[in-house]
Amino acid sequence: MGDGLVHLSAADVSVLIDCRGPGLPTVAHWGPRLTDPAPERLADLVLATAPQPIGFSADAPVPVSLLPEQSAGWLGFPGLAGHRDGRSWSSAFAIAGVHRDQCGAGRDSADAVIVTAYDDDAGLVLELELELHRSGVLRTRAGLTSTRPGRYWLQHLALLLPVPEETTELLDFTGHHLRERSPQRTAFSHGLRTRENRTGRTGYDAAHVLCAGTTGFANRRGQVWGVHTAFSGNSRTIAERTFHGRSALGGGELLLPGEVCLEAGETYTSPWLYGSYGAEGLDELAGRFHEFLRARPRHPRTPRPVVVNTWEAVYFDQDLDRLTGLAKAAAAVGAERFVLDDGWFGSRRDDTSGLGDWVVSAEVWPDGLGPLITAVRELGMDFGLWVEPEMVNPDSDLARAHPDWMMAAGDRLPLPARSQQVLDLTQPAAYAHIRDSLDALLRDHDIAFLKWDHNRDLVEAGHPATGRAGVHDQTYTVYRLLDELRAAHPRVEIESCSSGGGRVDLEILQRTDRVWASDCIDAHERLTIQRWTSLLLPLELIGSHIGAPRSHTTGRELTLDMRAGTAIWGHLGIEWDLTTADPDEQARLTEWVSLYKQLRGLLHTGTLVHGDLADPAYELTGVVAPDRSDALYNLTAVATSRSYPPGTVALPGLDPHRVYHVRPQPPGDRPDGNAAAWGAALPWCTSQGVRLSGRTLDTAGLRMPVLYPDRVLLVRATAVDDPSHPTESK
Numbered sequence: 001m002g003d004g005l006v007h008l009s010a011a012d013v014s015v016l017i018d019c020r021g022p023g024l025p026t027v028a029h030w031g032p033r034l035t036d037p038a039p040e041r042l043a044d045l046v047l048a049t050a051p052q053p054i055g056f057s058a059d060a061p062v063p064v065s066l067l068p069e070q071s072a073g074w075l076g077f078p079g080l081a082g083h084r085d086g087r088s089w090s091s092a093f094a095i096a097g098v099h100r101d102q103c104g105a106g107r108d109s110a111d112a113v114i115v116t117a118y119d120d121d122a123g124l125v126l127e128l129e130l131e132l133h134r135s136g137v138l139r140t141r142a143g144l145t146s147t148r149p150g151r152y153w154l155q156h157l158a159l160l161l162p163v164p165e166e167t168t169e170l171l172d173f174t175g176h177h178l179r180e181r182s183p184q185r186t187a188f189s190h191g192l193r194t195r196e197n198r199t200g201r202t203g204y205d206a207a208h209v210l211c212a213g214t215t216g217f218a219n220r221r222g223q224v225w226g227v228h229t230a231f232s233g234n235s236r237t238i239a240e241r242t243f244h245g246r247s248a249l250g251g252g253e254l255l256l257p258g259e260v261c262l263e264a265g266e267t268y269t270s271p272w273l274y275g276s277y278g279a280e281g282l283d284e285l286a287g288r289f290h291e292f293l294r295a296r297p298r299h300p301r302t303p304r305p306v307v308v309n310t311w312e313a314v315y316f317d318q319d320l321d322r323l324t325g326l327a328k329a330a331a332a333v334g335a336e337r338f339v340l341d342d343g344w345f346g347s348r349r350d351d352t353s354g355l356g357d358w359v360v361s362a363e364v365w366p367d368g369l370g371p372l373i374t375a376v377r378e379l380g381m382d383f384g385l386w387v388e389p390e391m392v393n394p395d396s397d398l399a400r401a402h403p404d405w406m407m408a409a410g411d412r413l414p415l416p417a418r419s420q421q422v423l424d425l426t427q428p429a430a431y432a433h434i435r436d437s438l439d440a441l442l443r444d445h446d447i448a449f450l451k452w453d454h455n456r457d458l459v460e461a462g463h464p465a466t467g468r469a470g471v472h473d474q475t476y477t478v479y480r481l482l483d484e485l486r487a488a489h490p491r492v493e494i495e496s497c498s499s500g501g502g503r504v505d506l507e508i509l510q511r512t513d514r515v516w517a518s519d520c521i522d523a524h525e526r527l528t529i530q531r532w533t534s535l536l537l538p539l540e541l542i543g544s545h546i547g548a549p550r551s552h553t554t555g556r557e558l559t560l561d562m563r564a565g566t567a568i569w570g571h572l573g574i575e576w577d578l579t580t581a582d583p584d585e586q587a588r589l590t591e592w593v594s595l596y597k598q599l600r601g602l603l604h605t606g607t608l609v610h611g612d613l614a615d616p617a618y619e620l621t622g623v624v625a626p627d628r629s630d631a632l633y634n635l636t637a638v639a640t641s642r643s644y645p646p647g648t649v650a651l652p653g654l655d656p657h658r659v660y661h662v663r664p665q666p667p668g669d670r671p672d673g674n675a676a677a678w679g680a681a682l683p684w685c686t687s688q689g690v691r692l693s694g695r696t697l698d699t700a701g702l703r704m705p706v707l708y709p710d711r712v713l714l715v716r717a718t719a720v721d722d723p724s725h726p727t728e729s730k
Helices: 039-049 282-294 320-333 370-378 397-401 428-444 471-488 523-533 560-567 583-603 694-699
Strands: 005-010 013-018 026-032 080-083 094-101 111-119 124-132 138-146 152-162 169-176 179-187 191-197 210-213 224-230 235-241 247-253 260-262 267-269 272-278 307-309 337-340 382-387 449-452 493-496 514-516 542-547 571-575 607-610 618-624 630-637 659-664 690-693 711-719
Touching: 005 039, 005 111, 005 124, 013 039, 013 124, 026 039, 026 152, 026 272, 138 152, 138 260, 152 235, 152 272, 179 523, 210 235, 210 247, 224 235, 224 247, 224 282, 247 272, 260 267, 272 282, 282 607, 307 320, 307 542, 320 337, 320 370, 320 583, 337 449, 370 382, 382 428, 428 471, 471 493, 523 542, 523 560, 523 618, 542 560, 560 583, 560 630, 560 711, 571 583, 583 630, 659 694, 690 694
Parallel strands: 307 337, 307 571, 337 382, 382 449, 449 493, 493 514, 514 542, 542 571
Antiparallel strands: 005 013, 013 026, 080 152, 094 111, 111 124, 124 138, 138 267, 138 272, 152 247, 152 260, 169 179, 169 210, 191 235, 210 224, 224 272, 235 247, 607 618, 618 630, 630 711, 659 690, 659 711
16 A cells, blocks of 8 residues: 555456545556556556546546545435435545555455545544455445434445446346346446345345446456345445446445434444456356355355255145155155255144244144154254244234234235235344244254245335334344354254245355255256356355256246256255156166266366357356366257257366366266257267367367257366376467
8 A cells, every 4th residue: 555545456356446535435446457566557547547527517537436425526326325304415525544454354355445534524434345355356335423413314325336438238137036137238328227126135136246348248258347235135236327437336225214313323334245357258257256255264165965855845735754755765866955844833734824933833743843853864864944034924823922023114014925924023022032933943953954935025114113114124133133043053054045036145145055046946947047146156055956847836847857957056956756756767866966966076166157159049057177177067958059950169167278088977968859869979979078178179169969958968078188298388
């Protein structure tokens, strides 16, 4: 740090922060590594890239600070909105201190800076944190403290990161139940693009990662910048290009009216805003997020067990004999975890009653869960349980005893959804009841895993005693509940499920071990859902299950190889009544489970890559080992090809100077609709395969086979040469 310029650098990414004031710091550069970090060169870079004063909003350059202020001439989206009973609505912060923290205690970051600023007239102190992780992921947040007697009503606080003008396209995501994280592209034109989430959870329609990139950016080409607002309640993610040529991505919490009021000495801390940069496309951007998550101290590091979940197998039809039979069938194909889903407690025979009564149903389980858990454990599997602690059915003992524990904006209850309401966990008695009920379940039973569900949006979610809006408080109270239970039961893993993939964000993942990507396990639909979930999350954090031959959510019928060949690209599970599978299906499923166990070390530590294929009928996904000695690719036909026979496909991510043995990978080596239907097999599609350099495979590639739609072909590439003796010159 010199003369107020702070240069953070890691993993070929540089962030240059101008803290010279007098206003709030600006990010002068976020992108490729700056090769000349000398202070005088950094100062010259700021001068060289400063905008020309145009004399409209202000007779000076208008900066895009981390928290843009109108007092600095910024007339775009404001970083801070609030007031003291109508006054102090426009802030004017001045920097008071800059603290550099390189690999500081308690941080898993390569470099960090904390900037403190004051606005004495408004009675506010602002603390801005920026961290550049060794992966190249940038994250930032702000703390706002009121220092004056009286109330400061906060409306919003958002942080912005500038992106260059050559970004011409935006990519973000939309979706709904059973179709989460569906991509959409738009031009990055002048104006404000705001993605607001008001569902009280991360939401199906969340921006997920909002990306800005150069024209035609794709998986392996083009520069791209992306941001993620890490919050599990209401949020706002924005992209703005102003009339004076400044562009930025940003985000923060979306506050409902009156949710945050700061008394003297009280502090509001914003969610983390994460940013990632890809010099060569989306794969690089995603890879940084994956490396960041894998470096966390609590990131799952044991092999991700094969899960069998009972939901689509039995739904609410639970009894010991049936589920013991299912457990035996699960163990026979190699399952390692057995999860009992909804219906085991209270009066919960369907989804209209019993939610909130977290006691084992004597009607369904007259001897308790012990006999089933014992049977599961004796079969060599651990046991998991479904819960939905934040919700309640009005038809429940809990709601009848404590109707005042249901969130409401006033005297009326919100409209019901799935016959349920939201528990106001901010009430100490309600919080203690749920915490103690879950704690008792975990103490009294041998439970290794909780599937933590959240099945409705928060509509009119207020504190019933006051009528005040309560999504902000509820969200942080749920975080506290998870933190307490994790501290008391550190060996229990938790999945974030929310009607499928409705709560997928980096803050809930500070407290959970995986997410349920979608209630839709139709493999055709899951290709897109899992591909774009993995833009943020590595595969080991994405629950991915093999469903029944006919999908319960779409009615589509798919081959077992398609279902399994898609599901192994995540944390594998099975959601199918295996007692109905015939011997051939059981044998084939066992082969796929065995393959997953052999390769999960590769799938869950390697670099995820995707092909940029000209033929829209085919998709290519791969994982390359960290040392690039091994790789697995999945070639999927999603439609009939426009070419007959189809063209070639490049295998990206390999070491260009090494030779690889490339061949089909059993059991994904014989998709029907290939040789049997279309003539002779491709010459390379044999167990002998071919031996080619990584450079050749990434340029000339392999000829794609003719496949029926919804078929997969697995391709393995294993290095066969000595890496110390490259076969090709650089």
